[in-house]
Amino acid sequence: SQQGEEDPQALSIQEGENATMNCSYKTSINNLQWYRQNSGRGLVHLILIRSNEREKHSGRLRVTLDTSKKSSSLLITASRAADTASYFCATDSVGSSNTGKLIFGQGTTLQVKP
Amino acid sequence: NAGVMQNPRHLVRRRGQEARLRCSPMKGHSHVYWYRQLPEEGLKFMVYLQKENIIDESGMPKERFSAEFPKEGPSILRIQQVVRGDSAAYFCASSPLGVGGYEQYFGPGTRLTVT
Numbered sequence: 001s002q003q004g005e006e007d008p009q010a011l012s013i014q015e016g017e018n019a020t021m022n023c024s025y026k027t028s029i030n031n032l033q034w035y036r037q038n039s040g041r042g043l044v045h046l047i048l049i050r051s052n053e054r055e056k057h058s059g060r061l062r063v064t065l066d067t068s069k070k071s072s073s074l075l076i077t078a079s080r081a082a083d084t085a086s087y088f089c090a091t092d093s094v095g096s097s098n099t100g101k102l103i104f105g106q107g108t109t110l111q112v113k114p
Numbered sequence: 115n116a117g118v119m120q121n122p123r124h125l126v127r128r129r130g131q132e133a134r135l136r137c138s139p140m141k142g143h144s145h146v147y148w149y150r151q152l153p154e155e156g157l158k159f160m161v162y163l164q165k166e167n168i169i170d171e172s173g174m175p176k177e178r179f180s181a182e183f184p185k186e187g188p189s190i191l192r193i194q195q196v197v198r199g200d201s202a203a204y205f206c207a208s209s210p211l212g213v214g215g216y217e218q219y220f221g222p223g224t225r226l227t228v229t
Contacts, residue, residue, distance in 0.1 A: 033217070042205060043157070043220040088156055099170045100209060100216060101147060104156035 006089060006108040014113050019076040021108040023089030024069075030092045032065055033102065034074050037086045046074070046087075081114045116141065118208050118221035119188075126227045127196045135191040135224045139208030146189045147218060148181060151203040163189060196228045 007022045023032070031050045035043040047063045049056045049072065056063050062075040076083055086109050090102040119138040127133050139146050144165050149157040159173040163183040174181070178196075183189040193200055203225045207218035 035220075040225075042222040043207075045217050045219065048217055090157075099162050100145070100211070100218070101159045101162050101170060101173075102149075102157075102218060103159065104149075106156045 006105045010109045012111040021074045023072045028094040033090045035088045079112045120221035133193040136188040137206035138188040143208035145209045147207045149205045201228045
C-alpha cells in the first residue's frame with residue numbers, strides 16, 4: 001500500500017518564487033527524508049528529519065514534520081531554474097523490521113521557469 | 115571518494131533473456147538496498163542485503179528475481195526470463211548502517227528495457 005503521497009503532483013512557478021510540496025503518510029515513522037531526482041537521473045538526498053523533530057533547514061530548503069497529522073512539507077525558497085526536478089518524500093516506518101528500508105511517495109514534479 | 119556505482123546504465127533485453135544488474139556501494143558501506151521505479155512512479159523497495167546475507171526481501175517478486183551481495187565484489191540483482199513488465203529503472207542505495215535514521219546514498223540507476 002502507498003505510504004507517502006505528495007501534493008501537488010505537479011507544480012509550475014517562476015524563478016524567484018517559493019515552492020511548497022506536501023507529503024502525507026499512513027503509519028508511524030522513525031524518520032522522513034526528502035530526495036530530488038532530475039529527469040532520467042538518480043536520487044539526491046536533501047534532508048532527513050527525525051520523528052522527534054519539527055523543523056529542519058538546509059540552505060534554501062525548509063522541512064517541517066507534523067507527526068500528529070502524519071504530514072511533512074518541503075519549502076524551497078527563492079527558486080531557481082536548476083531546482084526543476086521531481087521531489088520525493090520517503091519514510092522509514094516503525095515496525096518495518098527496523099532495517100531502514102524506505103517507502104517512497106509518488107513525487108511532485110516541480111518546474112521553475114526562468 | 116566514489117559514490118554508489120551501478121552498471122550497466124542502460125540494458126536492453128529480449129523477452130525470456132536474463133538481466134544482471136550490478137551495484138558497488140560507497141566505500142565503507144556494507145548495507146545495500148535495491149529499489150525499482152516504474153515509469154512516472156515513485157521508487158518501490160525490493161530487497162535489503164548485507165555482505166553475504168539477505169536481510170529483507172519483502173519487496174521482491176516471488177519468481178524470477180534474486181539478489182546477492184557476496185563477500186567480495188558488487189551486489190547483483192538478477193532477473194531471469196524477463197518480461198515487458200520488468201522494464202523499469204532499478205536503483206541501488208548504500209548506507210553505513212542498516213537501521214533507520216541514516217541517509218541512503220543512491221546510484222545513478224540501471225534502466226532496463228525489455229523488447
